[in-house]
Amino acid sequence: MWKIANKQFESRLLLGTGKFTNFDVQKEAVQVSGTEILTFAVRRMNIFEPSQPNFLEKLEASAYTLLPNTAGAKNAEEAVRIARLAKASGLCDMIKVEVIGDERTLLPDPVETLKATEMLLSEGFIVLPYTSDDVVLAKKLEELGAHAIMPGASPIGSGQGIVNPLNLSFIIEQSSIPVIVDAGIGSAKDAAFAMELGADAVLLNSAVSGAKDPVKMAEAMRYGIQAGRLSYEAGRIERKNYGIASSPLEGSIV
Numbered sequence: 115m116w117k118i119a120n121k122q123f124e125s126r127l128l129l130g131t132g133k134f135t136n137f138d139v140q141k142e143a144v145q146v147s148g149t150e151i152l153t154f155a156v157r158r159m160n161i162f163e164p165s166q167p168n169f170l171e172k173l174e175a176s177a178y179t180l181l182p183n184t185a186g187a188k189n190a191e192e193a194v195r196i197a198r199l200a201k202a203s204g205l206c207d208m209i210k211v212e213v214i215g216d217e218r219t220l221l222p223d224p225v226e227t228l229k230a231t232e233m234l235l236s237e238g239f240i241v242l243p244y245t246s247d248d249v250v251l252a253k254k255l256e257e258l259g260a261h262a263i264m265p266g267a268s269p270i271g272s273g274q275g276i277v278n279p280l281n282l283s284f285i286i287e288q289s290s291i292p293v294i295v296d297a298g299i300g301s302a303k304d305a306a307f308a309m310e311l312g313a314d315a316v317l318l319n320s321a322v323s324g325a326k327d328p329v330k331m332a333e334a335m336r337y338g339i340q341a342g343r344l345s346y347e348a349g350r351i352e353r354k355n356y357g358i359a360s361s362p363l364e365g366s367i368v
């Protein structure tokens with residue numbers, strides 16, 4: 115079990131709902147992933163146009179915790195506007211702050227992310243900022259009162275996996291709020307690695323929606339995350355430079 119604010123979860127996989135080839139595949143992938151938290155861009159929801167498709171229409175949305183995100187926002191004011199819209203539409207009081215600062219890399223704008231986080235916290239939102247893997251920024255967001263921190267593994271949709279495990283491990287070590295590794299995960303190995311580093315959870319989308327078989331990949335992510343967590347809790351052996359016999363003749367009980 116782990117928690118965001120006062121909400122408890124069993125699954126440590128947060129799944130994005132975008133970019134699936136069709137809603138049936140999306141629904142099956144969501145089901146087999148075992149996720150309890152779904153994220154989606156508020157801007158893609160057609161909140162005021164019920165006749166238009168929205169990302170959750172095939173899912174039993176009430177069975178999940180919804181984590182709307184502010185994708186599309188280019189500054190703090192836009193992010194706050196999108197978050198208010200989500201709240202007013204009854205979607206959720208939890209919001210993933212996503213303020214993109216660079217269109218080519220899709221990396222987040224640290225200054226605007228900080229501002230948006232502060233503004234939304236003052237309005238009573240449960241705020242989960244998506245950030246780069248900057249250790250100092252992560253600390254500042256926590257000090258502001260963010261409810262979880264979401265450092266990127268690598269650029270959104272890149273599938274590069276974790277490019278800076280050292281930074282992520284510093285963030286995990288210093289944080290007393292949940293750390294959710296978000297974006298850039300390419301395969302189950304990357305998700306397991308994030309969990310082995312000690313992350314509380316992983317948020318991903320493209321690796322599942324873009325896989326040759328999204329449903330199978332959703333299942334792989336489910337088990338990858340479980341295995342990574344178990345391995346982290348079990349505590350890995352120390353890395354050594356030289357070989358050490360697995361069945362020594364002396365000094366061992368079996």
Ligand SMILES: CC(=O)[C@@H](O)[C@H](O)COP(=O)(O)O
Pocket residue numbers: 129130131132153154183185212269270271272273296297298299317318319320321
């Ligand atoms: C869905 C969502 O919130 C994305 O912005 C997120 O960051 C996922 O990134 P990937 O698509 O790289 O998994």
